[in-house]
Amino acid sequence: MGYDVFISHDSADLSDANTLVSSLEGRGIRCWIDHRDLPLGSNWANEIFKTMTENPELLVVVLISANTLQSKYVEKEIAVADANNVSVIPVRLKDIKLMGALATHLSNKTWINAFEVGIDTVVEKISVEVNKRKTPASNLKPSPKPKSTSTPLTMKERFVDNGDQTITDTSTRLVWTKDANLAYPKDWQQALDYVASMNKGTVGNFGYTDWRLPTIQELYSLCRTDESTADLYALLKSYTGGYCNDKNVNVASLLTKAGFTNVQSDFYRSSTSYASNTSFAWIVFMDAGYVSAYDLSFYNYVWPVRSGH
Numbered sequence: 070m071g072y073d074v075f076i077s078h079d080s081a082d083l084s085d086a087n088t089l090v091s092s093l094e095g096r097g098i099r100c101w102i103d104h105r106d107l108p109l110g111s112n113w114a115n116e117i118f119k120t121m122t123e124n125p126e127l128l129v130v131v132l133i134s135a136n137t138l139q140s141k142y143v144e145k146e147i148a149v150a151d152a153n154n155v156s157v158i159p160v161r162l163k164d165i166k167l168m169g170a171l172a173t174h175l176s177n178k179t180w181i182n183a184f185e186v187g188i189d190t191v192v193e194k195i196s197v198e199v200n201k202r203k204t205p206a207s208n209l210k211p212s213p214k215p216k217s218t219s220t221p222l223t224m225k226e227r228f229v230d231n232g233d234q235t236i237t238d239t240s241t242r243l244v245w246t247k248d249a250n251l252a253y254p255k256d257w258q259q260a261l262d263y264v265a266s267m268n269k270g271t272v273g274n275f276g277y278t279d280w281r282l283p284t285i286q287e288l289y290s291l292c293r294t295d296e297s298t299a300d301l302y303a304l305l306k307s308y309t310g311g312y313c314n315d316k317n318v319n320v321a322s323l324l325t326k327a328g329f330t331n332v333q334s335d336f337y338r339s340s341t342s343y344a345s346n347t348s349f350a351w352i353v354f355m356d357a358g359y360v361s362a363y364d365l366s367f368y369n370y371v372w373p374v375r376s377g378h
Contacts, residue, residue, distance in 0.1 A: 072101040073199045075120060075129045075155075077146040079136035085162055085183075086132055092192040098199050114367040115336060117146055119354070121155050122361050126202040129155055130195060131175070134162045138171065145364060147174045152349050152362040158198065160191055224327040234275045236328055241290055242377035243283075246275070249324070249372050250331035257350060257365035260338055264373055282340035283374040285351035285360065292320045292358040321355045338369040 074093060078086040083104070090100045101120050107113065121127060129150045137143050150157050151174055160181045167175060183191045229237045234247045251273070252263045264281055267274040274280060321332040334356040343349035343362035352363045355370075363369065 071099060072106075072120060072124045072127060073098045073203075074100045074195065075124075075127055075146075075150075076100055076102045076132070077129055077143050077150075078102075078132040079134065079140040079143060081136040082132050082134050082162060085134075088188060089130070089132070089160075089192065092188065093195060096192070096196050098196060112368075113142075114145075114364070117149055118153075118336070118361070118363060121149055122153055122354075122359055123357070126199075127155055128195070128199055128202065129157045131157060131159045132162055133159050133165065133167070133171075133175075135165055138165070138168060144170050144174075147171070148346065148348070148364065152343060152346055156198075156202075158195065224323065228324075228327040228329070230328050234273075235277075237377055238290070241287070243287055243290075244277075244375045244377050245291075245329070246280075246373050247328070248330050249337075250333055250370060251373065252371040254368035254370055255338075256368055257338065260369075260371045263371060267373060277375055279375045280373040281375065282338065283372065285339040285341040285353070287374060288337060288339045288351075288353045288372070289360055291324060292353065292355070292360075319356055320358045324355070333370050336363065336369040337372050338363070 076086050076090060086102060090102050093100050103113075106120075107116055121129070129146070131137070131143065131147060147157060148170075149155075157175070157178055158181060159175045159178050160183050162183050164182070164184055181191050181194055227238060227240050229239055230247065231237055231244070235244050236247050237244050252260065255263060260282060263272070266272045267280045268278045270278070319334060321334040324332045332355060336352045336354050339351045339353065341351045343351060346362070348365055349362040350365055351360065352369055353360050
């Protein structure tokens with residue numbers, strides 16, 4: 070299900086959040102709210118990221134009260150929205166002054182003071198903004214696919230099993246661990262520590278001592294399952310963000326068929342930090358192939374790589 074509005078709120082303000090959701094959905098506006106739309110037993114951070122990145126016209130509405138000032142969850146939701154260029158509208162339930170990280174994230178946003186104008190006006194303003202952002206499907210034009218400069222390799226030709234629990238991508242000459250889930254999910258520092266342990270030999274390293282986390286370009290290249298060698302080399306030199314592949318395919322499934330094991334349809338972290346927010350780093354979602362930035366403290370999968378020779 071697609072969403073138009075993401076409701077970010079502290080649990081103490083649930084009544085106000087539910088009232089807003091009910092009024093917006095009465096106008097046909099699809100809302101995401103955690104207590105209803107967060108799947109039971111799911112990873113909160115992953116679900117927040119997916120919701121914000123898989124709904125291109127999404128609007129994040131943040132309910133501001135004294136409770137919000139103490140909420141780390143609201144703070145992280147706003148940070149994810151900012152990192153992924155998702156529009157945010159703060160709605161002040163009470164006349165309070167923002168402090169700390171919330172002031173940093175929200176000081177340049179256009180506010181709605183619910184305590185002055187009332188819920189009906191808040192709903193009207195949000196509705197107008199949502200309708201502005203909706204683009205008729207008939208006006209959408211597909212992006213042109215880059216022209217290949219040579220014939221792409223088949224998946225079996227491109228990825229060669231070295232027989233030592235590593236696989237070489239012959240298009241980029243990068244050597245990846247065959248098992249794409251050796252380390253299990255880790256935060257940024259834990260991921261760096263794990264690779265360092267591989268190189269020290271305290272965990273399995275398959276006879277090599279030059280493992281590292283991949284750059285975002287290197288991780289991104291795994292998603293490009295139909296590119297020529299020349300195109301991939303060009304790709305590794307630059308990165309603009311967005312979806313890795315333009316087909317409705319599961320990247321993890323394709324890489325598994327190519328010979329890798331335990332490839333997760335989930336987030337994998339790169340070594341590339343996010344310039345606009347040093348508490349974030351670039352990641353790749355190995356399902357739809359989405360590339361974006363993510364909080365360093367969140368747990369993501371780790372896929373060690375080494376440069377081929």
